[in-house]
């Protein structure tokens with residue numbers, strides 16, 4: 001069967017879920033990931049014949065997409081800033097909002113050496129991006145998930161970025177971290193009440209450990225980070241959080257109750273209150 005045939009098959013089977021252009025984009029990503037073909041191949045060589053094994057790969061990907069599996073898990077990687085990162089269902093797929101959080105940190109801090117910690121690192125995206133753009137920084141990254149840490153470590157190795165990874169539980173005070181000048185965290189912050197509105201590509205595939213705060217306690221992990229920061233953050237140091245816009249006001253109160261200063265909220269590219277910075 002030809003490329004054109006497969007492209008049309010994807011369009012036909014996915015048209016109720018995605019726009020034509022989104023399906024073409026998915027298709028081109030699959031061609032690149034599976035066969036290392038440039039995006040232009042589809043337009044230039046629509047009559048190119050695919051081998052039976054290539055057809056099998058595309059058929060499997062189509063079945064997965066029909067079941068809402070995220071493309072990033074199908075191809076096994078994603079882009080974060082200019083890093084290519086391996087991801088799998090043990091790691092959250094890094095979001096553009098998180099790139100903005102890293103951007104904010106870089107706006108505020110130049111290249112002079114400092115020690116920073118990324119709490120709840122997942123694929124390692126935040127810590128690895130900071131290490132890439134601020135090579136003189138000492139980066140520590142913590143996660144409770146052994147499986148996520150394995151992917152983060154693999155990403156660090158593939159990118160030759162030296163980050164110190166720690167398996168640790170934010171609920172415990174026994175995390176082996178040095179004193180830091182900067183803490184960043186994108187902790188689990190989705191509340192159970194939001195579950196009903198979530199898309200199945202997120203709810204059915206991304207790790208619930210990474211998504212959900214404990215029931216009735218949407219700010220639980222922020223509280224844990226503040227407690228840890230009181231022990232590990234040096235005076236004048238800063239915390240940067242990705243936040244749930246629904247609980248922005250409560251979080252501002254929490255900042256003050258823990259004695260942190262200068263809370264500043266920043267909106268994401270969708271105009272939602274999505275980031276918070278405060279200082280000790």
Ligand SMILES: C[S@@+](CC[C@H](N)C(=O)[O-])C[C@H]1O[C@@H](n2cnc3c(N)ncnc32)[C@H](O)[C@@H]1O
Nearest residue numbers: 094120121122143144145169170186187188210
């Ligand atoms: C929202 S994800 C963020 C992942 C990554 N930093 C990002 O921005 O894409 C939250 C991460 O916190 C981790 N996590 C959940 N509970 C934790 C705990 N008690 N202690 C440490 N990490 C935890 C999850 O495994 C997950 O990787």
